Amino acid sequence: MIAADLMAVPAPFSSWASFALAAALWIAVTCLAYWLALRLSRRMKGNPVFVPVATTSLMVMAVLWISQTPYAVYAPATKPLNWWVGPATVAIAIPLYGQLERLKRIWKPLLIALLIGSVVAMASAIAIAWALGGSWQTLMSLMPKSATMPIAMPMSERFGGLPALAAVAVVITGVFGTVISHPLLRLLKVTDPAARGFAIGLTAHAIGMARELQVNPTSGSFAALAMGLNAIATAVLMPLALAWV
Amino acid sequence: MPALIVSLLVLVLCQLLGEWLVRSLGIPLPGALIGLVLLTVALVVLGRVPQALGKVSGGLLRNMMLLLAPAVVGLIDNMARVREEWLPFLVACVAGALITLAVTGIVLQRLLRTAAPHAGEQA
Numbered sequence: 001m002i003a004a005d006l007m008a009v010p011a012p013f014s015s016w017a018s019f020a021l022a023a024a025l026w027i028a029v030t031c032l033a034y035w036l037a038l039r040l041s042r043r044m045k046g047n048p049v050f051v052p053v054a055t056t057s058l059m060v061m062a063v064l065w066i067s068q069t070p071y072a073v074y075a076p077a078t079k080p081l082n083w084w085v086g087p088a089t090v091a092i093a094i095p096l097y098g099q100l101e102r103l104k105r106i107w108k109p110l111l112i113a114l115l116i117g118s119v120v121a122m123a124s125a126i127a128i129a130w131a132l133g134g135s136w137q138t139l140m141s142l143m144p145k146s147a148t149m150p151i152a153m154p155m156s157e158r159f160g161g162l163p164a165l166a167a168v169a170v171v172i173t174g175v176f177g178t179v180i181s182h183p184l185l186r187l188l189k190v191t192d193p194a195a196r197g198f199a200i201g202l203t204a205h206a207i208g209m210a211r212e213l214q215v216n217p218t219s220g221s222f223a224a225l226a227m228g229l230n231a232i233a234t235a236v237l238m239p240l241a242l243a244w245v
Numbered sequence: 246m247p248a249l250i251v252s253l254l255v256l257v258l259c260q261l262l263g264e265w266l267v268r269s270l271g272i273p274l275p276g277a278l279i280g281l282v283l284l285t286v287a288l289v290v291l292g293r294v295p296q297a298l299g300k301v302s303g304g305l306l307r308n309m310m311l312l313l314a315p316a317v318v319g320l321i322d323n324m325a326r327v328r329e330e331w332l333p334f335l336v337a338c339v340a341g342a343l344i345t346l347a348v349t350g351i352v353l354q355r356l357l358r359t360a361a362p363h364a365g366e367q368a
Contacts, residue, residue: 034311053310057317064321071322078315084305085312087256089277090263091302093284094294100285109356117349125341134333142337146345149316150275167316168323169338175317177342184343190350192357199350203342207317210309220306226349228278235273 010076019077026077033059046215048179053207085206092228095213095221102194103225110198114226117202118233121146122241125169141165145173147234148205148227155238170205177204178211193219201226248297255298256305259284 013019036059037052044050064074103110125142134142140161144152149170156166181200190196197219200208205227213220262283264276272279288294305312327334 030314031311034308034314037310051310053313053317056310056314057320060314060318061321064318071319074318075315078318082312082315085309085316086260086277086280087253088305088309088312089275090256090259090280090284091305093259093281093288094299094302095306096281096285097288097294100289106357106360109353109360112356113349113353116352117345120348121341121345124344125337128340129333129337132333132336134330134337138330138333142334142341145338145341148275150277154273162326164319164323165326165334168320168327169334171317171320172335172338173342176339177346180343181346184346185350188347188351190354192354195350195354195357198353199346202349203345206309206313210306210313213306213309228281231278232274 010079012070012073012076022073022077023080026074027081029063030056030060030078030081033063048182048211051175051178051207051211053210054175054179089206092209092221092224095217095224096228099218099221099225106194110225110229113195113198114202114229114233115237117199117226118146118230118237119241121203121230122234122238136160137162138165142169144234144238145169146177146203146205147231151231151235155235159238159242171207174204174207178208181208194222197222198226202230205230248295249301252295252298252301255284256280256301259287 009016010019013022034052034056037050037055040055041047041050041052060074063069064071122143125145126139129139129142137160140159141156141163143159143161144155144166147155147170149167152166152170153163157163177200181196181204185191185196185199190199193216197212197216200212200219201223209220209223209227212223259280260277261280263278263280266272266279267274267276
């Protein structure tokens with residue numbers, strides 16, 4: 001059984017050779033788009049509208065659309081690239097360790113902010129979607145949208161949502177939250193890098209964290225902390241909240 | 246050079262251990278998140294971050310956006326579904342993100358200023 005799994009070629013490819021070719025091609029396209037996106041972001045002096053994850057994805061989508069390549073081919077081909085999200089998530093331990101002394105001093109405010117933020121993220125999403133006439137499936141797909149994808153997809157599915165729709169909600173929230181975060185927080189006079197990073201990581205999960213890590217190591221590590229904690233909080237609070245329904 | 250390879254190995258092994266724990270104990274969390282906790286504990290025990298590990302991790306984290314891009318491209322397959330209920334869907338995502346950002350940021354900044362003055366200010 002396991003041996004068969006280990007030997008299996010990824011779904012839409014007929015042989016390892018064609019998979020290797022597709023992987024090389026689509027990873028190269030993605031890396032090239034990312035390189036262009038970084039240059040564009042620098043040219044625009046870090047303007048958040050040009051957050052590289054969004055521009056990279058848009059360029060890749062354009063290439064897929066022009067070449068009529070289905071996502072079902074692109075996704076397994078770029079799996080070797082996407083796979084590194086796992087080790088990169090583990091690597092968050094390093095900036096986190098750098099903040100440990102400070103965490104020990106301020107764990108109480110962080111815990112309170114986490115609980116409030118996590119509940120607000122879930123409640124605001126379903127309240128708004130419900131008021132605008134969203135179906136139960138939409139509500140449940142939206143509820144865990146501030147958690148990272150590997151948490152949000154199974155959580156929404158468990159309560160009648162659609163995992164693919166949850167993934168879309170996670171992406172929109174992450175990209176929009178990242179784009180709007182700095183202007184909004186500046187407007188609200190949230191200047192403390194710890195508070196800023198924590199709010200961004202809690203709201204915009206890995207995408208927000210990725211940007212904060214590029215901008216400022218302090219807010220980056222608090223974003224990482226908030227992302228991790230909100231993933232756990234969402235997994236715990238969502239079933240509790242829905243137990244009353 | 247070998248130190249860099251060992252560092253990569255450490256990250257991958259932490260994730261592997263995390264996946265194993267998640268699966269054998271039935272924890273509904275991603276394995277990498279458990280791996281993150283394991284590595285943090287290991288660093289606390291060690292009392293410092295090895296230089297090569299810091300280098301490898303920094304490189305990975307700085308380019309996290311590249312690693313996330315393939316998942317974001319998945320939007321292309323779900324456009325039709327979003328179009329059906331685009332209004333509740335989009336407003337909930339956008340307004341939800343605004344409210345969450347504002348509430349969390351303001352609450353934490355207030356709490357930090359009253360509970361531990363100046364704790365968050367030195368960058």
